[in-house]
Amino acid sequence: MIGEGDGAEAGAVGAGFEAVFVDPGGQVARQRWVDAAWAVAFEDLDPVAAFPVVPGRRWGPGLWWSATTGRHVACGSNAMRIQLAVLDRDPRVVGMAGRPVRLLWRNGAGRVRSWVPQVFARYADGTALLADCPGHPEAGGERALRAAEAVAEACARVGFAYQRLEPPGAAFAANLRWLAGYRHPRNAGRPGLLGLVVEAFARPRPLADGVDAVGDPIEVLPVAFHALWHGHLTAPLDAPLHERVLVHAPVPGARHGGGGRREAE
Template sequence: MDQGGGFEAVFLDPVGQAVQQRWADAAMTVAFEDLPPVSAFPVVPGRRWGPGLWWSATTGRHVAAGSNAMRAQLMVLDRDADVTGLAGRPVRLLWRNPRGEVRSWVPQLFARRADATALLADCPSHPDAGGERAKNAAEAVAQACADIGWTYRRLPPLDDVLAANLKWLAGYRHPRNAGQPGLMAAVVEAFTRPRPLIEGTEAVGDPIEVLPCVFHALWHGRLTAGLDTPLHERLLIGPQGWSDPGKTGGAG
């Protein structure tokens, strides 16, 4: 490894063999969004939620998730229209500290953006998670990303209400919830003018059939609502790009 402090990347090739190469070269040539985890997520005894898989509506594939906090951030990124690919722990970064000692870190999340740049991220359950080692690694990984025009972030935990709303909408992210041909167009048309959720739904048809399509449209951004308030039947729903989604409808 370069004694001068250059970064290197370790990842798995298509047959599962570890490859190590210069970070700047790997970033230009490797589709990290298509790679499996370079190392498994740890299983921590006593935790209520362990490693699992998240089905991504963006890619139609599963993404490895190591914690509940990471799954919450995957929900946010999976709804982001600028994100084109997602992967869990696809790359390990290596570097030398000022004393010449080799250090390494595996960011939890990789997100490819539409402009071909990328986000590397960690998803701590609280700001001080990981201690001093995580803080030092964050500084190094942020520099490695800045060197190539990418971004690194320690993503703060989501607000409880937002997380609950996203979890609900995520249950309708699969294309099957778009319903019968023509239903999505009718749903979008019903909310051209912002109106309470239940009113627009009933204007289209039977709520049992229509609500999954409405939630699917909200997940994919075809409709807009303020998600900082718990979802309820009087929540105002508006069209894509609606600029004032923070208000709710009256009791009615």
Template sequence: MVQQRWADAAMTVAFENLPPVSAFPAVPGRRWGPGLWWSATTGRHVAAGSNAMRAQLMVMDRDREVTGLAGRPVRLLWRNPRGQARSWVPQLFARRADGTALLADCPSHPYAGGERARKGADAVAQACADIGWTYRRLPPLDDVLAANLKWLAGYSHPRNAGRPGLAAAVLEAFARPRPLNEGAEAAGDPIEVLPCAFHALWHGQLTADLTTPLHERVLVSPRGSDSPGKTAGAR
């Protein structure tokens, strides 16, 4: 492991390409432990330490301003006012298209980690501000949004774009806002079309209201449409 001045490392190190500096802990009794998240942004796996972090990775993976992702790629060290050595390892690193970056922690609730986490957050936030980066403690996602993103993430891989010409047919079918099932039937066999439509929704080529549960009548719109994706009423 290499130690560098923070300002120098931020300018020269591609943190998005680094493995974790330390393993995520496996806590007995938790329903979800450390694992790997396949990123559509990078085409590689990203280490994830908790369900809350995986949910935030899904959000980052859909953000078109994010170009790279990594789990725990850097440990920051400093001395407190009493001269004592302290350190903190942020859970998530996201590289932005403009070259800046976000360091983040993904607590399952606002007080997770206690006083040590609060002091670590303050120190990392200041270190990021000094170089024009950002640090955040990301609040947990709404359950419905998290469930919708988890569903769409299952179709994020390029293979779900389908055969040549299918993606174009799907986008044409939803050139105007319409319910998901109607657009799928207009584009062809729904069994073939729906994975492609979900792939387009994940990548932002189509839009829908992800704050309500996805279902066959959800209103799907083209990217940039003035009509928000909301649930269509029954006919």
């Protein structure tokens, strides 16, 4: 693992940024960042470095099952998990990976620096987002903030973006965790049921009313939650979900403000 200012790497890093990653064959590879950014499918790669295990923390490294790709994404914290959920619902996102690339560069004093962004997300237009998921604005201290500036510069050079993603509000995060439990295709229900549920909310109506109009809530409600996750239905997610929340099918062609997804089934 290459650390910040690792002397063993100092003589090897040239001008500009370089990328270190584990290629599909399991070998550690290294390229100029400007070459690797567009040539390497980082969204398909394993982590280049393991997520740390922090003693005493309630939530440790794990896996997020992505409804976008049908594959697992390595995840290092609860803060990262909720950001993966947000990206998983974004209709622009077509691929995601956890820690697939390490960036190397020299600072103004000529010392080698490195950083591994927590998330890589590929968009449908081929561009990408590299992101970190701090639990609070000061997480990581000055080193993380300096690295953020460098990684943002590296991304700008290739038409990508970098962000330190701000944690969402408590109500939105709770709603997203709930809906995520219904993201798997098995919750679409029997053939034709999803279409009936969406049709029932052609005009805004309370969740319970629309579900009752379709059939047995035990069968229909999971389908409604599945539709809310994927953006076939929409509802305000900044306040707690409840049976009287107004739900409706989005206008065809309009972007779903809650980050709805298209179905991949």
